[in-house]
Amino acid sequence: MVAIAEKHPLLFTGSDWDFDTIRRIHETVGEVAGRQLGLDTYPNQIEVITAEQMLDAYASTGMPQLYRHWSFGKQFAHHEMVYRKGMSALAYEIVINSNPCISYIMEENTAMMQTLVIAHAAFGHNHFFKNNYLFRQWTDAEGILDYLAFARKYIAQCEERHGLSAVERLLDIAHSLQSHGVHRYPRRSRLDLKVERQREAERHAYREQVYNDLWRTVPGQPSQTAGRSSAERRRAMLGLPEENILYFLEKTAPLLQPWQREVLRIVRHVAQYFYPQSQTKIMNEGCATWCHYRIMTHLHEQGSIDDGAFLEFLQSHANVIMQPTYDKPYYNGLNPYAIGFAMMQDIVRICESPEDEDRAWFPDIAGKGDAVTVLKHVWENYRDESFLSQFLSPRLIREWRLFHLEDDSTKPTLRVDAIHDERGYRRIRNALSRQYDIGWQQADIQIIDVDLDGDRQLTLQHNTVNGILLYEKDIDQVLQNLAAIWGYKVVLREVDPATGRLIKEHIARTPQRNGPNGEDQLF
Incomplete structure (x- = not known):
């Protein structure tokens, strides 16, 4: 039968x-x-x-x-x-x-x-x-929907109380800074957006308690030794250097009202939510x-x-994973669907049908057989940069015909810097993975000091990579937005991190405007 x-x-x-x-x-x-x-x-x-x-x-x-x-x-x-x-x-x-x-x-x-x-x-x-792991560290899937409902309601209330133009102006400035409004390294406690929503009133009371001490002017002319000690204490008190600019402004900017601090907090929480997706x-x-x-x-x-x-389905799938070549008019770099799917398929091949080359390059997974378990481990513990640097195989490099070109603006020609040999495979893999390194994708800009005793100047430092400076037009506009939030002079210094040499300095000043009762007011 x-x-x-x-x-x-x-x-x-x-x-x-x-x-x-x-x-x-x-x-x-x-x-x-x-x-x-x-x-x-x-x-x-x-x-x-x-x-x-x-x-x-x-x-x-x-x-x-x-x-x-x-x-x-x-x-x-x-x-x-x-x-x-x-x-x-x-x-x-x-x-x-x-x-x-x-x-x-x-x-x-x-x-x-x-x-x-x-x-x-x-x-x-x-x-x-x-x-x-990035989403587990940085996002709160349980609380995001409630927090977005709170954010929508809170900003609508701000528009009613303070005027649409004032809220829009603040959001314009916050949006221009939101790429520098994330924590890049895990904090001691995981972000809980439900708790954040409930603590709004507590934060307003905390501000009144802390900021008065923070901005008290110290009288007298300190000695050089005392000045160094005071500067170190000031930076420690402010938690400097700080790369999360929106966080620092929310906590420390002297002229912001409580509702403005809350709006900055909302924008940076939304930016933090998207932080893992970019990586x-x-x-x-x-x-x-x-x-x-x-x-x-x-x-x-x-x-x-x-x-x-x-x-x-196969027709749609083929369109999704199509990788245009560099000479096509619609080429826009590597298609993440294409390279991602190809690498997942390649990991399955290495686990189930490895060649001698695979055993030499991937001894931990070659021939293991349980490809789904290996893939689930990879999905859980890697991001794009580490994924490419660990799992891009020589065979896939050959199939995709990847090479490393040295593009030096001081030389008249391009130079093929890595070919298809063992050393070349490693250089190609490292060069490609570096393009997805967050440290190369985004400028390293940190707040390094605040002059509490003088003109309250805010000083930032851009640690350049390969001597590449920020785009002049963009930095001037964004720096002016930063000065509008801060309320005082802002200086950005672009330096060579290896030598500490100052390459370029940008300065933004903002005029002070007085409120109806003579107090400082920004918006």
Whole structure:
């Protein structure tokens, strides 16, 4: 007697779907994700939205609710114009790192595409958000939705009490500084956004207690020794040097009112929420793309989707992982979906069918066999920079035809600095991973001193990399914004970190304006 394997019923036929179809798709994809891949995810919340709602999500950085600001309307108008003219398509989905994990799917998607995006976002991205160490350190998936509701309500109240123009001006300045409004190293306690929302009143009382002592002018002319001691004590008291500029302004800027400090705090918390995403683009998309590929393939093998749907999936998947060559007009660097998926597939190959070269380069995983466990370990413990430096294989370098070019502006030609030999593979891998190092992506700017006894000058230092200076026009505008928040003179010094040599100095001053009762007032 021959046993015949039971085929699963089709999840859908054709391209049409309804909400019951979405429910069946989610349940079946979840079973495969759990049984075959062992994914550990937050509960899912699937939201079906229109094209206009997707454009609105673009404008608000993908968040389900956010405070109002004119720049979001500008983004909406831009994306709508590009979309309506057919110059760009919309994303098939947007996924939010929250608990429950919210996935927006387009109502225009076919049934196959809804299956693909649920596998990609609701399970692939979801697993990465919940388990990667950067997201565990820096984001509060439990509290982010409540905090965003608080932020929206609080800023709306500020607009009513203090005027729309004053709030918008403050947000303009805060947004220009938000890339330097994150903590890059873990603090002693994990951020709890629910507690942050509840402590707003306590922070206002704390400000009154602390800032009076902080800004008391010390009379008399100190000696040189006493001056050094006082300067060291002052910097220690202020926690200098400090790279989180918005945090320092929120805590220390002498002229800000309590509501202005809270607005700065809101902007930097939102910036901190996005901090891990900028460092895990390749890994996050690679994880989600590999998961959707495995899940969709298994659904086809077990008969849950038919051949036509699977061919439609393969076409969409091929478009996602396409890597344009450098000479194409639409080339824009490495496609994170492409390089991420290729490296995940390569890790599976190394685990299951290694060659001698793989055993020499990856002795810990070559031939291990359990590729899913290895991948889950990688997703949990690495970011893009360390992932590339540890797992980009010589075979993949050859397949992608990667080389390292030395582009020296003082020389008339480019120089091929690393070729396909053992030394070249390491140099190519190190050079590529460095491009994803946060220390190379963003300028190292720190607040190093404040003159409490004199003119209250705020001094910042930019530690240059390879002698590269900040863009003159941008730094002048941003520095003027910083001076407006600080209320006094601001100096930024660009130095060579190896020698301490001053390369360039920028100065911004802000005029003092008096309030109705003679007090200092910025806005």
